[in-house]
Amino acid sequence: MGVLSARSYVDDRPADGVFRVHRDVYSDPELFELEMKYIFERTWNFLTVETQIAKPNDYITTFIGRTPVVVMRDAKGNIGAFLNSCRHKGATVCRFEKGNAKFHVCLYHGWAYDASGKNVSIKQRESADYPAAFDAENHDLIPIAKLASYKGLIFGSLSPDVPPLEEHLGDLKFFIDLHMEQGAQGMEIIPGRVAYTYRGNWKMQLENGQDPYHVDTAHGSFMAIAERRRKGQGNTAAQEQDWQKRNNVQIGAYEFPHGHTSVWHDVAEPERRAVYASLDEIKSRVGPLKAEWMVRMRNAVFFPNLQIADQIVPILRTFRPISVGVTELRSNVIGPIGEAPEKRAARLRQFEDFVNPGGYATPDDITVFADCQVGFGATGVDFLQGYSRGIGASQQGANEEAIEAGLHPVSSVKGHRTQNTETGTHAPFREWVRLMEAGMAGRKAYP
Ligand code: FES
Numbered sequence: 001m002g003v004l005s006a007r008s009y010v011d012d013r014p015a016d017g018v019f020r021v022h023r024d025v026y027s028d029p030e031l032f033e034l035e036m037k038y039i040f041e042r043t044w045n046f047l048t049v050e051t052q053i054a055k056p057n058d059y060i061t062t063f064i065g066r067t068p069v070v071v072m073r074d075a076k077g078n079i080g081a082f083l084n085s086c087r088h089k090g091a092t093v094c095r096f097e098k099g100n101a102k103f104h105v106c107l108y109h110g111w112a113y114d115a116s117g118k119n120v121s122i123k124q125r126e127s128a129d130y131p132a133a134f135d136a137e138n139h140d141l142i143p144i145a146k147l148a149s150y151k152g153l154i155f156g157s158l159s160p161d162v163p164p165l166e167e168h169l170g171d172l173k174f175f176i177d178l179h180m181e182q183g184a185q186g187m188e189i190i191p192g193r194v195a196y197t198y199r200g201n202w203k204m205q206l207e208n209g210q211d212p213y214h215v216d217t218a219h220g221s222f223m224a225i226a227e228r229r230r231k232g233q234g235n236t237a238a239q240e241q242d243w244q245k246r247n248n249v250q251i252g253a254y255e256f257p258h259g260h261t262s263v264w265h266d267v268a269e270p271e272r273r274a275v276y277a278s279l280d281e282i283k284s285r286v287g288p289l290k291a292e293w294m295v296r297m298r299n300a301v302f303f304p305n306l307q308i309a310d311q312i313v314p315i316l317r318t319f320r321p322i323s324v325g326v327t328e329l330r331s332n333v334i335g336p337i338g339e340a341p342e343k344r345a346a347r348l349r350q351f352e353d354f355v356n357p358g359g360y361a362t363p364d365d366i367t368v369f370a371d372c373q374v375g376f377g378a379t380g381v382d383f384l385q386g387y388s389r390g391i392g393a394s395q396q397g398a399n400e401e402a403i404e405a406g407l408h409p410v411s412s413v414k415g416h417r418t419q420n421t422e423t424g425t426h427a428p429f430r431e432w433v434r435l436m437e438a439g440m441a442g443r444k445a446y447p
């Protein structure tokens with residue numbers, strides 16, 4: 001049928017209390033192509049964390065949408081990010097996810113690049129009878145248009161026409177701080193990571209992080225396990241919250257500019273949070289307000305490709321869209337640099353217990369994502385209804401908590417935990433419409 005205007009996929013009428021999303025945004029391959037072009041390739045994307053490339057010649061490979069990217073620290077310690085594609089015939093030059101190499105030699109015909117992206121060898125150049133025009137060309141890896149860091153998180157853009165990173169992050173910086181200021185000497189990605197694909201659109205994971213409503217149904221079996229543990233059976237060392245008590249707290253959501261968003265809720269048992277034991281030290285360093293926010297459970301999204309979540313332990317999860325119905329997720333746990341080994345071990349066990357395909361929660365989520373993706377095949381239905389919970393409690397601008405924290409959200413929601421607001425999905429979809437509309441109309445993404 002062809003793609004319609006971006007606005008026609010998101011029925012967003014705040015004055016009427018309506019927010020609905022057309023199922024085609026999750027299943028139409030044509031829209032997916034436009035998303036790659038007009039969203040991923042025209043805005044800032046999260047790439048990696050500086051501690052992942054701590055030493056000279058360290059590198060990590062990732063993607064911006066479907067564009068392979070390598071982020072490298074050169075011999076002098078400077079960070080660069082390049083298209084991971086050989087200038088000769090386009091093969092990926094760095095074939096591993098992470099490593100340390102002074103030189104990257106392309107497997108196909110042996111062209112070589114150093115850690116600053118400079119071409120240092122073209123095999124058999126002397127005997128090639130290359131024309132002068134070839135010699136005049138630049139053969140280095142192509143740097144991406146923009147690269148910047150905030151609190152150790154590295155972001156990049158394939159388009160030069162983006163706002164400065166910190167302006168783009170806006171108040172999401174507060175939620176990054178809550179992650180990255182937990183350790184007195186900083187935070188690091190704990191070595192190792194989990195990567196997996198699921199049969200669902202990339203936005204399913206983005207939304208899932210903003211969806212407290214699914215927890216007691218989709219993760220019902222996990223809640224039953226947690227309940228048994230509290231009665232002294234199974235892995236009693238696991239420190240999950242009491243899920244019943246958890247239902248009697250306040251929940252809230254903020255919508256920020258540029259598609260960023262965050263859902264949070266208070267905790268009934270702060271002493272069960274990983275951060276709790278260090279709270280005095282943290283308070284003295286970052287002040288009581290941020291320390292209190294670190295205890296809250298938070299799930300923030302950097303649009304379009306990063307989840308900054310601290311439900312059980314602080315994690316960073318990156319979504320990589322592979323096709324309209326397949327997504328790769330890379331999941332990392334972060335911890336304070338210099339953390340005591342027994343605390344580090346406990347953190348890792350918590351990480352494994354809940355998230356990731358080997359944990360108790362992720363298999364539930366990726367199963368229901370696949371169910372949704374199949375369900376999107378149903379004809380005769382158009383708009384989905386899963387975006388309305390909490391709208392009745394939404395207010396323009398900052399609410400009390402936001403004002404106290406110095407935040408300026410576009411809108412705020414607060415309510416009882418069982419309100420289970422779905423409004424955390426609005427900001428990403430509003431930015432989705434804005435960027436898609438600009439792209440389709442031939443306008444710049446950031447006027
Ligand atoms: S594609 Fe890299 S050397 Fe030919």
Ligand SMILES: [Fe+2]
Pocket residue numbers: 208214215218219361365
């Ligand atoms: Fe979940």
